[in-house]
Every structure is written in structure tokens, then in C-alpha cells.
Amino acid sequence: MTEASARTRHARELFAPLGPTYDRYANVLSFGQDPRSRRFLVSRIPGDATRVADVASGTAAVAIELARAAPSRTVVGVDQSSEMLAAGRARVRDAGLDSRIELIEGRAERLPFGDAEFDALTFTYLLRYVDDPAATMRELARVVRPDGVVAMLEFALPRGLWRPLWELYVRVGLPAAGAVVSPAWREVGTFLGPSIRDFYERYPLAAVVELWRDAGIGDVQVRRLSLGGGVVIWGRRA
Numbered sequence: 579m580t581e582a583s584a585r586t587r588h589a590r591e592l593f594a595p596l597g598p599t600y601d602r603y604a605n606v607l608s609f610g611q612d613p614r615s616r617r618f619l620v621s622r623i624p625g626d627a628t629r630v631a632d633v634a635s636g637t638a639a640v641a642i643e644l645a646r647a648a649p650s651r652t653v654v655g656v657d658q659s660s661e662m663l664a665a666g667r668a669r670v671r672d673a674g675l676d677s678r679i680e681l682i683e684g685r686a687e688r689l690p691f692g693d694a695e696f697d698a699l700t701f702t703y704l705l706r707y708v709d710d711p712a713a714t715m716r717e718l719a720r721v722v723r724p725d726g727v728v729a730m731l732e733f734a735l736p737r738g739l740w741r742p743l744w745e746l747y748v749r750v751g752l753p754a755a756g757a758v759v760s761p762a763w764r765e766v767g768t769f770l771g772p773s774i775r776d777f778y779e780r781y782p783l784a785a786v787v788e789l790w791r792d793a794g795i796g797d798v799q800v801r802r803l804s805l806g807g808g809v810v811i812w813g814r815r816a
């Protein structure tokens with residue numbers, strides 16, 4: 579792998595201790611929204627997409643959902659965290675899906691695949707962790723065949739009355755709840771709110787959509803989920 583920047587190294591350190599407990603607490607701390615959002619993300623991928631890449635695959639929640647959604651589908655999950663992938667491999671085994679899901683270590687900025695290898699690609703909670711979201715979007719689009727669907731799930735900033743409630747949650751509730759679980763989850767709970775805020779200051783949602791278009795993805799659509807706290811974006815490779 580190429581040398582990682584401070585931002586990518588921080589992401590690696592953040593996720594390294596989380597693998598074994600990630601699924602349970604991501605679900606609890608998102609009030610059960612995480613699995614619902616993933617299901618909507620996966621529903622964007624056409625059933626005839628038989629070879630799908632899932633980038634920032636972590637513990638393989640999306641990869642498993644993708645494989646379950648289409649019996650003839652194979653999925654390659656990529657993540658830079660060997661620890662998250664180790665938890666993912668156990669989960670894939672338990673789900674009896676090892677013959678259709680492969681998990682490999684790699685970075686979204688430089689995917690270990692040729693051009694247009696995949697019928698579709700998903701990625702989850704990734705763009706906040708990369709230095710150059712525009713270049714990463716181009717790299718993600720590169721490995722998808724023309725007309726293939728690209729879909730992402732990310733946190734978002736709620737609007738209107740929900741925003742102050744969200745601020746209260748990420749400033750007080752989430753760090754406190756994380757601290758109850760473990761020091762590693764306290765770090766996540768403290769980091770998440772500023773990370774989401776900072777990302778959308780640099781790239782408001784309209785600018786994110788522009789990144790997609792500039793990467794050669796057309797027909798880009800946006801759906802806000804979870805009272806605006808999540809967003810799914812999808813489109814087709816030109």
C-alpha cells in the first residue's frame with residue numbers, strides 16, 4: 579500500500595480497536611438507523627449486478643446485505659483496516675457467505691482493481707476520511723463498468739428543528755454514551771460530530787453531488803434518511 583496521510587492514519591487508528599464491537603454499538607448509537615440506511619443503500623443496486631465492490635467495507639455489513647439481495651452475486655469488500663476486516667470475515671463465515679464474499683485490505687484512494695471490473699460499487703462513511711474526495715470519487719468510478727451503479731451512504735446534517743437536537747446528541751449524548759462503552763468508543767463519539775460538520779463545511783451536499791458528476795457519474799440522485807441524519811447518493815457510470 580502507498581504511504582498514508584495523517585487523516586488516513588487517524589482513520590486507521592480510530593477503527594482498529596472497534597472491529598469486535600462495531601456492529602452492536604453502531605446500531606445502538608444510531609438508534610437502529612444504521613441497518614435501515616444500509617438496506618436502502620443496497621436497494622439502489624440492480625439485481626442483475628453480479629459482481630459488486632463494497633469499499634470501506636469494515637465488518638462487511640453492506641457486503642453481506644449485497645450478497646443476500648441477489649443469489650448469483652459475488653462481492654469484493656475493501657477496507658484499509660485489517661482489524662475491521664477480521665471481524666468482517668468472521669461475520670461472513672457465520673452468514674455462510676464465504677464463497678461469494680471476499681474481503682481484502684486496500685485503500686479507496688488506490689483500489690487494487692482494473693478499470694470497469696465491477697457491475698456496481700457501494701461505499702459507506704468514507705469521504706470524510708480521505709484527503710482528496712474528488713480524486714477518490716474518480717478512483718471509485720474508474721473500477722465500475724459504463725452504466726453500472728455507484729451508491730454511497732454517509733451521515734448528513736439534519737435541517738430545521740432536527741439540527742439543534744442533532745447538535746445536542748453529537749456534542750453531549752454521543753460522547754457520553756461512547757464513554758460508557760469503552761475509551762475507543764468515547765473517541766468515536768467525540769470525533770463524529772466535528773468530522774461530519776467539518777466535511778459539510780468543505781463540501782455542502784450540492785458540492786458532493788458535483789464531485790460525483792465530475793467523476794463521470796450521471797443521473798445522480800440524493801435521498802435524505804433518518805430525519806436528515808443520513809444520506810444516500812447514487813448514480814450511473816457514464
Ligand SMILES: C[S@@+](CC[C@H](N)C(=O)[O-])C[C@H]1O[C@@H](n2cnc3c(N)ncnc32)[C@H](O)[C@@H]1O
Binds near residue numbers: 586659
Ligand atoms: C464507519 S466504518 C463503515 C463500515 C461499513 N461499511 C458499515 O457500513 O458498517 C468506515 C470504514 O471506512 C474505512 N476506511 C476509512 N478510510 C478508508 C480508506 N481511505 N480506504 C479504505 N477504507 C477506509 C475504515 O477502516 C472503516 O472500516
